[in-house]
Amino acid sequence: MHPFDIKTVLFAKHAQHVVLIHFPIALFIIGVLFDFLAQWKKQRLLAAAAYYNLLVAAIATIPVVVTGILAWQWELEGQKLKGILLMHLLMGCVSSVLICVVWFIHMRTRRNQEEILPGYRLPIEAVAAVIVALTGHLGGFLSGVNGPG
Amino acid sequence: MEVKIDNFSFGPVTLTVPVGTTVTWTNRDDIPHTVVSTDDPKAFKSKVLDTDEKFSFTFSKPGTFPYFCSVHPKMTGKVIVQ
Numbered sequence: 298m299h300p301f302d303i304k305t306v307l308f309a310k311h312a313q314h315v316v317l318i319h320f321p322i323a324l325f326i327i328g329v330l331f332d333f334l335a336q337w338k339k340q341r342l343l344a345a346a347a348y349y350n351l352l353v354a355a356i357a358t359i360p361v362v363v364t365g366i367l368a369w370q371w372e373l374e375g376q377k378l379k380g381i382l383l384m385h386l387l388m389g390c391v392s393s394v395l396i397c398v399v400w401f402i403h404m405r406t407r408r409n410q411e412e413i414l415p416g417y418r419l420p421i422e423a424v425a426a427v428i429v430a431l432t433g434h435l436g437g438f439l440s441g442v443n444g445p446g
Numbered sequence: 447m448e449v450k451i452d453n454f455s456f457g458p459v460t461l462t463v464p465v466g467t468t469v470t471w472t473n474r475d476d477i478p479h480t481v482v483s484t485d486d487p488k489a490f491k492s493k494v495l496d497t498d499e500k501f502s503f504t505f506s507k508p509g510t511f512p513y514f515c516s517v518h519p520k521m522t523g524k525v526i527v528q
Contacts (some may be wrong), residue, residue: 356473371516371519372516373480373494373516374491376493376494378494379494380478380496380497381478382478382517433463436510439477439478439517440518441454441477441518
């Protein structure tokens with residue numbers, strides 16, 4: 298393998314997707330936790346912390362999705378996926394969309410200078426957190442972290 | 447000759463066979479794996495193997511053929527053809 302080949306740099310024995318994925322997962326789950334706490338405690342500081350966690354989580358999904366798709370296209374040559382790999386791909390896409398949707402709800406409220414975030418965001422955040430966790434579990438199972446390896 | 451894929455490893459890691467031997471890899475793991483030659487151009491490359499799926503390749507030339515799993519690059523093995 299050539300050390301200056303982009304595929305080698307990004308994937309061979311490095312698996313950047315596996316490294317980068319921890320950022321949106323952690324940021325999103327903590328962002329949701331802060332948002333629930335902000336709702337409960339009625340604290341603006343917690344709401345602001347939630348917003349910035351969700352913002353960075355949404356940004357962090359971009360390299361994660363890109364590296365995940367590139368790993369599929371380069372390492373597996375884009376072959377038709379099935380089983381756990383397919384489930385991980387689909388749930389990863391759903392997770393990414395939900396993270397961005399949650400951030401968008403918060404961003405729109407801030408942009409419109411509204412005081413109160415819509416209540417419907419809380420069940421969306423809860424469902425998104427569960428799907429993100431399940432996607433991460435599947436990824437961990439695939440990489441051997443959560444599995445028998 | 448058979449190589450078993452289990453618990454994130456190939457077994458045996460190194461297999462020595464005569465020319466013309468067909469080697470079959472069988473995935474006994476719960477996780478999907480691949481069998482990909484390290485050489486460039488690749489001598490052999492399997493599709494993603496789910497549990498109990500097999501991949502076979504006939505070695506028609508002598509030499510050493512290292513390979514790995516492209517889903518888990520730390521999984522490596524070698525076939526020595528004499």
